[in-house]
Amino acid sequence: MTDLTSLTIAEAREGLASKSFTAVELTDAHLAAIEAARVLNAYVLETPDRAREMAKAADEKIVKGEGGPLAGIPLGIKDLFATRDIRTTACSKILGNFIPPYESTVTSQLWRDGAVLLGKLNNDEFAMGSSNETSCFGPVTNPWRREGSNTTLVPGGSSGGSASAVAALLCMGATATDTGGSIRQPAAFTATVGIKPTYGRCSRWGIVAFASSLDQAGPIARTTRDAAILMRSMAGHDPKDTTSVDIAVPDYEAAIGKSVKGMKIGIPREYRLDGMPAEIEKLWSEGAQWLKAAGAELVEVSLPHTKYALPAYYIVAPAEASSNLARYDGVRYGLREPARNIIEMYENSRADGFGDEVRRRVLIGTYVLSAGYYDAYYLRAQKVRTLIKKDFEDCFAKGVNAILTPATPSAAFGIGEKGGADPVEMYLNDIFTVTVNMAGLPGIAVPAGKDTQGLPLGLQLIGRPFDEETLFSLGEVIEQAAGRFAAPRWW
Ligand code: GLN
Numbered sequence: 001m002t003d004l005t006s007l008t009i010a011e012a013r014e015g016l017a018s019k020s021f022t023a024v025e026l027t028d029a030h031l032a033a034i035e036a037a038r039v040l041n042a043y044v045l046e047t048p049d050r051a052r053e054m055a056k057a058a059d060e061k062i063v064k065g066e067g068g069p070l071a072g073i074p075l076g077i078k079d080l081f082a083t084r085d086i087r088t089t090a091c092s093k094i095l096g097n098f099i100p101p102y103e104s105t106v107t108s109q110l111w112r113d114g115a116v117l118l119g120k121l122n123n124d125e126f127a128m129g130s131s132n133e134t135s136c137f138g139p140v141t142n143p144w145r146r147e148g149s150n151t152t153l154v155p156g157g158s159s160g161g162s163a164s165a166v167a168a169l170l171c172m173g174a175t176a177t178d179t180g181g182s183i184r185q186p187a188a189f190t191a192t193v194g195i196k197p198t199y200g201r202c203s204r205w206g207i208v209a210f211a212s213s214l215d216q217a218g219p220i221a222r223t224t225r226d227a228a229i230l231m232r233s234m235a236g237h238d239p240k241d242t243t244s245v246d247i248a249v250p251d252y253e254a255a256i257g258k259s260v261k262g263m264k265i266g267i268p269r270e271y272r273l274d275g276m277p278a279e280i281e282k283l284w285s286e287g288a289q290w291l292k293a294a295g296a297e298l299v300e301v302s303l304p305h306t307k308y309a310l311p312a313y314y315i316v317a318p319a320e321a322s323s324n325l326a327r328y329d330g331v332r333y334g335l336r337e338p339a340r341n342i343i344e345m346y347e348n349s350r351a352d353g354f355g356d357e358v359r360r361r362v363l364i365g366t367y368v369l370s371a372g373y374y375d376a377y378y379l380r381a382q383k384v385r386t387l388i389k390k391d392f393e394d395c396f397a398k399g400v401n402a403i404l405t406p407a408t409p410s411a412a413f414g415i416g417e418k419g420g421a422d423p424v425e426m427y428l429n430d431i432f433t434v435t436v437n438m439a440g441l442p443g444i445a446v447p448a449g450k451d452t453q454g455l456p457l458g459l460q461l462i463g464r465p466f467d468e469e470t471l472f473s474l475g476e477v478i479e480q481a482a483g484r485f486a487a488p489r490w491w
Contacts, residue, residue: 023072104206132160181433322365
């Protein structure tokens with residue numbers, strides 16, 4: 001029954017409702033697929049017993065006609081989401097064997113709606129990275145390879161396990177988080193759909209904090225429709241997160257297939273980078289033409305502060321990270337290294353528990369927040385952030401409904417290929433995605449084509465605050481025009 005893994009969530013929902021198969025069968029098919037794909041290193045913890053138990057419960061509810069909107073749908077959960085009684089590590093050694101006594105709001109809403117937990121997915125340590133190479137569990141392999149090559153490619157990051165698992169049919173959908181592109185960039189690298197909702201749309205409660213003013217949860221799925229289905233369950237107000245917004249959650253799926261006629265799509269001239277591969281440029285114009293053919297109007301727009309987004313992000317994000325990560329001191333969570341006194345214990349635990357990239361961020365963050373440099377770096381970066389946000393506001397004020405850009409400046413690259421000598425080389429990957437987090441806006445990445453080596457490329461649509469529906473409608477147009485892409489199985 002392994003072909004059950006290639007169904008979309010929408011198709012599986014039909015099959016379960018019509019009793020073509022059971023939730024237990026669907027879950028078993030995925031558990032077998034996971035076992036056969038360990039070489040990808042997408043899961044850091046498999047929870048087969050819990051999965052079968054949840055699937056059985058879903059079957060019982062389906063029989064009684066009480067199944068929720070996700071009844072029996074097997075999902076993978078990024079290891080940044082706290083899962084009650086199940087090890088949650090953020091893929092950092094410092095969390096050790098931390099077993100949370102609570103469940104994140106987003107995941108609890110998924111279980112409320114009947115979804116099944118298959119296991120915890122790999123990610124960059126504390127979600128810091130763009131390639132999933134900083135995880136203490138080792139890198140994740142992208143199921144996609146260049147045509148005629150065996151080179152192991154990264155799935156992107158930080159939600160690399162989520163993207164790889166969804167693309168390799170190791171779950172029907174996954175949770176992910178996006179602080180500076182971590183949902184959209186891995187989605188683009190693996191031909192999956194990823195949406196970062198508006199800041200405040202999903203609760204951050206129970207998600208390991210990286211940069212609190214930028215972090216948002218969202219789904220990765222194989223189709224735009226599936227992403228919309230998952231979003232409806234994940235979104236919503238939560239009194240436990242004061243930044244979550246009390247606005248009703250719409251039926252996102254209803255936006256799929258809705259006409260985009262008359263919508264104004266902005267094409268920002270600042271996203272046309274020197275040295276950008278010609279095929280990305282080409283894909284971008286092709287995407288614009290697809291939207292035009294569906295009745296949308298294309299307008300050139302300007303987002304003049306784009307060039308400052310990346311440097312400003314790499315001040316704001318480490319600053320918040322250095323403060324958030326102060327809680328990992330060997331006392332409250334996970335790893336505790338022996339020492340002669342408490343100060344030495346803090347030092348030893350943090351030195352041993354954090355990987356290189358996390359340490360670099362803590363150092364940068366502490367520096368930009370320090371008394372002598374606060375105004376020059378942090379305060380200035382916050383001002384730049386306001387200007388970036390205003391660029392988008394000006395654009396939307398002129399009637400633009402959404403903005404179309406490439407999702408990434410390149411296709412997936414090889415493990416070990418980037419950032420070894422200079423971390424900035426890795427940071428440059430986030431050039432099209434960080435602006436959206438800085439402005440708090442929703443952004444979706446949709447597979448749109450392949451490069452000359454057969455690797456997937458994605459396009460990004462950026463929307464008005466809380467207008468995820470428009471992104472789903474437009475994303476569906478691109479998906480219909482581009483077709484769907486599946487990684488040839490080699491594992
Ligand atoms: N790649 C970015 C970083 O390393 C974004 C990570 C994220 O969105 N979690 O900070």
